[in-house]
Amino acid sequence: MSWHVSLPEPHEFVVTTDYKSSVFLPKTDFPMRGGLPKKEPELLKRWADMKLFDRLRAESKGRTKFVLHDGPPYANGNLHIGHALNKILKDLITRSQQMLGKDSHYVPGWDCHGLPIEWKIEEEYRAKKKDKDQVPVVEFRRQCRAFADHWIGVQREEFKRLGVEGDWDHYYSTMKYESEAVIVKELGKFLMNGGLYKGSKAVLWSVVEKTALAEAEIEYHDHVSDTVHVRFPVVKSKDGRFDDASVVIWTTTPWTMPGNRALAYGPEIAYALVEVEAVGEGSRAKVGEKMLLAKDLVGAVGQAANFTPRILTDVSATDLEGLIAAHPLRGQGFDFDVRLLPADFVTADAGTGFVHIAPGHGADDYDLGVANGIEVPDTVAEDGSYYPHVPLFAGLQVYTSAGKKGPANRAVTEVLDKAGKLLAAGRISHSYPHSWRSKAPVIFRNAPQWFIAMDKPIAEIGGTLREKALAAIDATRFVPRAGYNRLRSMIETRPDWCVSRQRAWGVPIAVFVDKKTGEPLRDPEVMERVVESFRAEGADAWFDSPPERFLGNKYKAADFEQVRDILDVWFDSGSTHAFTLEGNPDLKWPADLYLEGSDQHRGWFHSSLLESCGTRGRAPYDGVLTHGFTLDEQGRKMSKSLGNITAPQAVCDQYGADILRLWVVGTDYTEDQRIGPEILKHQAEAYRRLRNTLRYLLGSLDGFSAVEKVDFVQLPELERWVLHRLAELDAMFRPAVDDFDFHKIATELHNFCAVDLSAFYFDIRKDAIYCDAPTTLRRRAARTVMAELFSFLTAWLAPITCFTAEEAWLARPADVPDGGADSVHLRLYPQIPNTWLDGELGEKWKTVRALRRVVTGALELERAEKRIGSSLQAAPHVHAAPEYQAALKGLDLAEICITSGGDLVAGEAPAGAFTLSDVPGVAVVPALAHGEKCARCWQVLPEVGKSAKHPLLCQRCEAAVEG
Missing domain, CATH: 3.30.2320.20 (Class I aminoacyl-tRNA synthetases (RS))
Incomplete structure (x- = not known):
């Protein structure tokens, strides 16, 4: 989208010295050059001095509320261009809803707990060669709090610089004492309704950060993994037909073999019994040995292990039922049977068609094992090393604390080879999960954690959490609609919500566990004491108080374990609706809209949905809007290493925030957008043309007064057509605002200014504006309509280019329709009189x-x-x-x-x-x-030269000069 506006310039009407002063050339103090980097801060100060936000609230009192609940950015660094896109889009929505006549009260917020901040403080300790674990936890948390508070201050000013209007003096943050109190109170609701439980489950685990991670904290990168083909000797099969064969598996995680407890096959896959006919040099296969493989993968396995296979017979999934194999390291501490189980997740795309199942090291593995009564062993500790009780490999590390490969893979491969169970070894480059903070590979490990159940019936909400969440999704408006399918598919298949983290900075899981029964203490009085202590002192109270403070006289502290894990930060942000919207008379619950990037279907949209459905039975929002990601001009992800970062602060310093705001509406935000030097130059040029439209209107309205105004019935047809076009645009803009379609608004506005006004209406009427006598109907009518144009354009542009619209509004003639507003942002979109819309007239002028x-x-x-x-x-x-x-x-x-x-x-x-x-x-x-050329208006007319007094003028210009 670009603003191609070609405006008539005053120099077109240079006349002889005698008549120059009689031409009504445009005149305005609104400069051609915006000087936005200097002007915008001045306007920000003006809005602060006049307490614009407070005035908006006062003037909106009693109107229908519109609440966009802010998804909290993380307080740990300067804003990037994605922040700018997000917050400007939110500002466009809240401002435009306000101008529709609603009470659009926007409260910004911040996410403050969690690993990224904790990691920064740990880095400071490491740089000083200090051990973070030797620091009292409350002191460590104090430093984390100070770090977050600093960055809230920095980001708040950077957001303001973008022109984002909000309640900046009363923002929310997850680390405010009241917020922490409400978060733990929300956890208490799950505790009391039975949704919260402690279990042992395979979770994504960062060895570097020593904590469980949520799926939203994972990113995938290329990674080189060791691979092994491993024989599992069959010890029992139907009719003994496979007892002399081996089930062969392939895995990219050899280190999980000590945790193997089962094998899986695909019920729909065709298998085969294969004999080794010949072997190549270095092959570990033996001529005559038999193995079970997926029929479609026989050739690939033979190639990988360098042998020639011969299919002896086809094998169906039914033939495999009840098969039992031996662990490949039987006789070395792994003396148990390995059952073969059917599983839908097994495919014949790669590998062997069989999957080794380590219930402690994978989500599918865990679910299959639990469903079939298979043991879930503890094999790997939080530091990435095998527990002392693991035979052969105790103490060996899978990954080190620095995120590097440990010796586990090599050791397991060597022991398998020595035992004669290794068929082949190799390496593969593939996509592998990494922590998005440390960038280190993660593992699945079985660990005791706290979970919120997805499928347990909860009386208080009238169903299971999954059922309520799916129903809430069905009742929610998604823009774009694809968000519905994405979020729903995630909720349909997601496991129980792991809400515990083994870290220090956050809201603790404030629960006591009975040492005898292992059950959490569910006592509302105890939870209320916890909540009140957090409200007074913050969550530090949990770490800084004796347990008796919370347990009271009713229980003995010696009988209970005080949980020290902290809550998943997604539970924090998922609870923001409870401490920001609920009970706040200025806002409302549920919110009209949640708006974030499309990655938040697995993040904030997701956690907010689960938290609210689990405690209130419905979503905390009526609508969800998602935007894409911002890439550079070549469509690449921005990174320091590529040198392709566009920082919003730099754009504001060079061009001004209104250029960024034009960029936001100039793209389809529902898709990924691009930005860079050339795109910004294009937007700056677009802005210049837009600014000139406003400048031309202001110049043409110089000295305009109410006395000049012409009633609608007296307007020439051309002016009535312009008003008709305004009515058409208004009818399009209002639903577009409710559809959040600002690209459509900007495009239509551009076309109106460039095509309807500059290239047509302004072009025609410049003669009347410059040369007609001030009292003529045609000039008065044109200025009457231009005053309306200015009023409508500044209103429509106010949410988009908030600074320039205000600057133009302050430069307006006194009698431009304004409703008495001393800021364009205190206005509503002007109402269109019914008489303006004239379809017949519109068709005629086409x-x-x-x-x-x-x-x-x-x-x-x-x-x-x-x-x-x-x-x-x-x-x-x-x-x-x-x-x-x-x-x-x-x-x-x-x-x-x-x-x-x-x-x-x-x-x-x-x-x-x-x-x-x-x-x-x-x-x-x-x-x-x-005829001759009039020296004032330049028209060539027969009448020029016939006046004795003004022989160089036409009759119209003579009358104007004589005035």
Whole structure:
């Protein structure tokens, strides 16, 4: 989208010294150059001084509320361009809803707990060669709090600089004492309704950060993994037919073999019993040995293990039922049977068609094992090493604390080879999960954690959490609609919500566990004491108080374990609706809208949905809007290493925030967007043209007063057409605001300014504005409509270019319609009188404009051939079909076409007349105008030279000069 606006310039009307001062050239203090980097901070100060946000709230009292609940950015660094896109889009929505006549109260917020901040403080300790674990936890948390508080201050000012209007003095943060109290109170609801439980489950685990991670904290990168093909000797099969064979598996995680407790096959896969017919050099296969493989993968396995296979017989999934194998390290501490189980997740795309199942090291593995009563062993500790009880490999690390590969894979592979169970070894580059903070590979490990159940019936909400969440998704409006399918598919298949983290900075899981029964203490009085202590002192109270403070006299502290894990930060942000919206008379619950990037379907949208459905039975929002990600001009992800980062602070310093705001509406935000130096230059040029539109209106309205105004019924047809176009745009803009379709609004506004106004209406009326006497109806009517244009354009632009709209509004003549507002942002979108919309008139002027295009085309050709210099030297003959003749009835052809004369001619046009293929029925024969050139308006007219007093002027200009 670009603003191609070509405005008439004053120098077109340079006249002789005698008459120059009598031409009403545009005059305004609104400068051509915006100087936004300097002007915008001045306007920000003005809004602060006049307490604009408070005035908006006061003037909105009693209106229908609109609440966009802010998804909290993380307080750990300067804003990036994604932040700018997100917050500007939110500002566009809240401002436009306000101007629709609602009470659009926006409260910004911050996410403050969690690993990224804790990691920064740990880095400071490591740089000083200090051990973070030797620091008292409350002191460590104090440093984390100070770090977050600093960055909230920095980000708040950076957001303000973008022109984002909100309740910056009363923002929310997850680390405020009241917030922490409500978060633990929300956890207490799950504790009391039975949704919270402690279990042992395979979770994503960062060895570097020593904590469980949520799926939203994972990113995938290319990674080189060791691979092994491993034999599992069959010890029992139907009729003993496979007892002399091995089930062969392939895995990219050899280190999980000590945790193996089962094998899986695909019920729909065709298998085969294979014999090794011949072996190549170095092959570990043995001639004559038999193995079970997926039939489609026999060749690939033979190639990987360097042997020639021969299929002995086909094997169906039914033939595999009840098969039992031995662990490949049987006799070395792994003396248990390994059952073969059917599983839908097994495919024949790669590997062998069989999957080794380590229930402690994978989500599918865990679910399959639990469903079949398989043991879930503890094999790997939180530091990434095998527990001491693991035979053969105790103490060996899978990954080190620095995120590097440990010796586990190599050791397991060597032991398998020595035992004769290794068929082949290799390496593969593939996509592998990494922590998005440390960038280190993660593992699945079985660990005791706290979970919120997805499928346990909860009486308080009338169903299971999954059922309620799916119903809430069905009741939610998604923009774009694809968000519905994405979030719903996630909820349909997600496991129980792991809400515990083994870290220090966050809201603790404030639960006591009975040492005898292992059950959490569910006592509302105890939880209420916890909540009140957090409200008074913050969550530090949990770590800084004796347990008796919370347990009271009712329980003995010695009987209970005080949980020290902290809550998943997604539970924090998922609870923001509870401490920001609920109970706040200025806001409302549920919110009208949640708005974030599309990655938040697995993040904030997701956690907020689960938290609210688990405690209230419905979503905390009625609508969810998602935007894409911002890439560089080549479509690449931004990174320091590529040097392609566009920082919003730098854009504001060079161009101004309004350029960024134009960029946001200039793209389809529902898709990924691009930004960079060339795109910003384009937007700056677009802005210049937009600014000139406002400047031309202000200049043309110089000295405008209410006395000049012309009633609607007296307006010429051209002015009534302009008002009709305003009515059409208003009818389009209002639903577009509710659809959050700002790209459509910006595009239509651009076309209106560039095509309808600059290239047509302004072009026609510049003669009347500059040269008609001030008292003439035509000039007064044009200025009356221009005042309306200015009023509407500044209102429509106010949410988009908030600074420039305000600057223009403050430069307006006193009698421009304003409703008494001393800021454009205190206005509502102007109301359109019913009389303005005139479909019949609109269709008529489409016909007039089509004819005008043919005339303009003919005159452009004459100018190119240097037969004329200006269109005012022409008086063309226009051959027009009856419908054009009818449309031009009552109109001045010369005025419409900006010529000094011309006539409509009925009948066929002569050969060679100028035509346009897309305007049938119109042909133009160019001709020169007769007469002399008026020294004031430059029209060529026979009357020029006939006045004794003003021989250089036409009659119209003489009357204006004599005034």
